[in-house]
Amino acid sequence: MRETSSANPVLVEVVRGPLVESRHAGAIAIADADGRLVLALGDVERPVYPRSAVKALQALPLVESGAAEAFGLSDEELAVACASHSGDDVHVAAVRSLLTKVGLDESHLACGVHWPVSDQATRALIKAGRRPRAIHNNCSGKHAGMLAACVRLGFDPSGYERPDHKLQIMIAGIMSETCGVRLDRSGMGVDGCSLPTWSLPLAALARGFARFGAGQGLEPARATAAARLMQACFAAPELVAGEGRFDTFAMRALAPELFVKGGAEAVRCAALPGLGLGIALKIDDGAKRGDERTLAEVLAALLPKARSALADQLDGEMLNWRGINVGQIVASAKLKQAVAALDARPRRRAKA
Amino acid sequence: MRETSSANPVLVEVVRGPLVESRHAGAIAIADADGRLVLALGDVERPVYPRSAVKALQALPLVESGAAEAFGLSDEELAVACASHSGDDVHVAAVRSLLTKVGLDESHLACGVHWPVSDQATRALIKAGRRPRAIHNNCSGKHAGMLAACVRLGFDPSGYERPDHKLQIMIAGIMSETCGVRLDRSGMGVDGCSLPTWSLPLAALARGFARFGAGQGLEPARATAAARLMQACFAAPELVAGEGRFDTFAMRALAPELFVKGGAEAVRCAALPGLGLGIALKIDDGAKRGDERTLAEVLAALLPKARSALADQLDGEMLNWRGINVGQIVASAKLKQAVAALDARPRRRAKA
Numbered sequence: 001m002r003e004t005s006s007a008n009p010v011l012v013e014v015v016r017g018p019l020v021e022s023r024h025a026g027a028i029a030i031a032d033a034d035g036r037l038v039l040a041l042g043d044v045e046r047p048v049y050p051r052s053a054v055k056a057l058q059a060l061p062l063v064e065s066g067a068a069e070a071f072g073l074s075d076e077e078l079a080v081a082c083a084s085h086s087g088d089d090v091h092v093a094a095v096r097s098l099l100t101k102v103g104l105d106e107s108h109l110a111c112g113v114h115w116p117v118s119d120q121a122t123r124a125l126i127k128a129g130r131r132p133r134a135i136h137n138n139c140s141g142k143h144a145g146m147l148a149a150c151v152r153l154g155f156d157p158s159g160y161e162r163p164d165h166k167l168q169i170m171i172a173g174i175m176s177e178t179c180g181v182r183l184d185r186s187g188m189g190v191d192g193c194s195l196p197t198w199s200l201p202l203a204a205l206a207r208g209f210a211r212f213g214a215g216q217g218l219e220p221a222r223a224t225a226a227a228r229l230m231q232a233c234f235a236a237p238e239l240v241a242g243e244g245r246f247d248t249f250a251m252r253a254l255a256p257e258l259f260v261k262g263g264a265e266a267v268r269c270a271a272l273p274g275l276g277l278g279i280a281l282k283i284d285d286g287a288k289r290g291d292e293r294t295l296a297e298v299l300a301a302l303l304p305k306a307r308s309a310l311a312d313q314l315d316g317e318m319l320n321w322r323g324i325n326v327g328q329i330v331a332s333a334k335l336k337q338a339v340a341a342l343d344a345r346p347r348r349r350a351k352a
Numbered sequence: 353m354r355e356t357s358s359a360n361p362v363l364v365e366v367v368r369g370p371l372v373e374s375r376h377a378g379a380i381a382i383a384d385a386d387g388r389l390v391l392a393l394g395d396v397e398r399p400v401y402p403r404s405a406v407k408a409l410q411a412l413p414l415v416e417s418g419a420a421e422a423f424g425l426s427d428e429e430l431a432v433a434c435a436s437h438s439g440d441d442v443h444v445a446a447v448r449s450l451l452t453k454v455g456l457d458e459s460h461l462a463c464g465v466h467w468p469v470s471d472q473a474t475r476a477l478i479k480a481g482r483r484p485r486a487i488h489n490n491c492s493g494k495h496a497g498m499l500a501a502c503v504r505l506g507f508d509p510s511g512y513e514r515p516d517h518k519l520q521i522m523i524a525g526i527m528s529e530t531c532g533v534r535l536d537r538s539g540m541g542v543d544g545c546s547l548p549t550w551s552l553p554l555a556a557l558a559r560g561f562a563r564f565g566a567g568q569g570l571e572p573a574r575a576t577a578a579a580r581l582m583q584a585c586f587a588a589p590e591l592v593a594g595e596g597r598f599d600t601f602a603m604r605a606l607a608p609e610l611f612v613k614g615g616a617e618a619v620r621c622a623a624l625p626g627l628g629l630g631i632a633l634k635i636d637d638g639a640k641r642g643d644e645r646t647l648a649e650v651l652a653a654l655l656p657k658a659r660s661a662l663a664d665q666l667d668g669e670m671l672n673w674r675g676i677n678v679g680q681i682v683a684s685a686k687l688k689q690a691v692a693a694l695d696a697r698p699r700r701r702a703k704a
Contacts, residue, residue: 284637
């Protein structure tokens with residue numbers, strides 16, 4: 001097992017009364033399509049598992065294979081293939097129709113079962129006396145998209161979730177090329193939904209998302225596929241996460257200037273197509289409140305509209321059970337300082 | 353605002369495949385009733401908010417005032433006054449009967465409303481088409497106990513949750529005496545349930561719990577009150593938290609050798625009456641998985657029965673949605689080293 005220093009700086013502080021009650025250390029990389037780092041705070045070369053933050057990269061074969069076109073997939077179906085969805089009716093319907101178009105059904109999903117992320121969907125199931133199924137799993141759209149790619153590519157869908165399946169080998173290759181690193185089994189973990197999660201440095205992830213967003217550094221078919229997936233997520237941001245969740249409201253407000261996707265254990269990746277930049281960050285301890293607050297701070301410096309679109313995140317107010325303000329989630333001095341320097345730097349526009 | 357270094361060591365690592373995916377830094381103090389530190393890992397002098405970890409100290413006036421005896425409170429009612437309960441029927445019933453004995457009702461609770469901690473209780477409310485009330489709040493027992501103390505002491509219960517109310521001033525005094533530090537408003541925050549939470553160092557908290565557990569260093573009436581509260585929690589550990597939760601199963605297995613109570617943002621305090629020791633720890637980032645794993649490691653070294661009672665925590669196996677083992681929550685090398693040293697040290701028995 002690799003060494004485990006915790007030398008990353010504190011990025012986010014949770015303040016209550018006169019004290020910092022809790023703190024979140026982490027690392028963040030912002031890079032262009034050539035891999036030039038515009039910002040590197042913390043250890044951005046240490047491999048991390050991107051988890052669900054790379055679902056859009058994992059969905060590239062769905063478009064590159066021609067499956068999306070051949071099966072006539074809608075924006076909603078492509079967006080849910082890139083999603084960590086809330087399990088609301090709209091998500092379940094999109095996954096079901098995707099599977100139906102491909103000639104498969106829920107029984108093929110290997111993601112396992114959990115209660116919907118959405119309280120509303122959970123309560124509806126409970127009221128109806130029902131249990132959740134694999135289709136409610138936040139990853140069911142990604143799995144459905146992988147099944148569609150298998151069908152189109154003539155791969156046996158059985159065991160599609162295993163690292164030695166042709167589709168997963170293809171995905172590892174695509175991620176390696178897009179991010180400019182060589183992924184291999186020595187750095188692989190198994191995700192919550194049983195798919196492989198390939199570790200790679202935040203710097204490489206940031207470069208990969210710069211390429212994904214702007215199309216630079218990708219072969220034409222891949223750039224087209226990336227643009228198609230992004231366009232689908234921009235058209236249906238509620239499919240990528242769900243109402244009230246960061247990726248949905250951030251893209252609803254900031255697309256097409258921002259593509260963003262979070263993953264478990266506080267990884268979040270973003271593409272800023274207009275600026276030709278990619279962002280990748282991870283909070284060391286896995287706390288979502290840390291990654292959302294960090295990204296909001298960075299986006300406010302890079303995208304003019306972000307300051308109002310993410311006002312609640314930037315404010316970070318914490319209310320207690322009676323609605324009394326008891327504290328605030330704030331950017332650390334170190335993060336603020338890094339962001340201020342970033343803000344002052346003249347930015348290069350991506351080539352068209 | 354005080355400075356915010358994150359110099360505390362990593363205590364717990366979350367391993368997935370070949371990598372440490374996430375890590376939790378923190379600090380832990382183990383002290384005797386005289387304040388002698390048996391273990392100090394990380395910064396144990398930095399003030400922290402103990403949150404719900406000190407509910408048993410906050411409940412001392414309930415017994416010291418004579419309220420518990422005068423109102424004929426049961427073990428269940430006293431235990432729920434020390435609880436962060438799950439909101440199951442058994443908890444709601446205990447809080448209701450406590451309030452009834454005192455001549456008050458749910459409308460006096462100032463804790464605010466949240467859905468029960470227990471999934472089962474939440475589902476039961478949803479199925480019945482009902483909403484949670486203040487009595488379902490995990491802190492409702494503590495609030496009910498405070499109301500009972502007010503009635504007994506002749507304090508106007510109105511505003512009992514405010515820091516300038518006579519009862520809260522009394523509680524701050526009791527905490528100051530028990531922990532051997534002076535608490536004041538300059539270090540006060542407001543808790544999720546609207547009560548004051550007074551910051552103090554982990555070293556002082558550990559000393560306070562050593563005294564609470566063994567009675568040493570406390571005036572006789574307070575020692576008697578502490579023993580009565582502990583005995584109630586030992587008799588009804590399911591009232592202190594709930595089924596499947598750490599404090600409940602740990603005390604069920606290890607009482608009377610262990611009293612333990614957790615609080616929000618990953619604080620946990622424990623008393624080991626037989627050893628005359630108190631424990632206080634906080635994970636910097638507020639992650640519960642970090643504080644439970646840390647305490648399990650320490651308890652396994654101090655209490656012979658803990659290794660089997662906390663076997664699941666010590667194993668730390670992480671399963672995914674299909675039940676596949678994907679990783680492990682482990683003690684860091686630094687924590688293991690500190691615990692090994694602790695284990696080797698001859699321990700002093702508390703005087704009877």
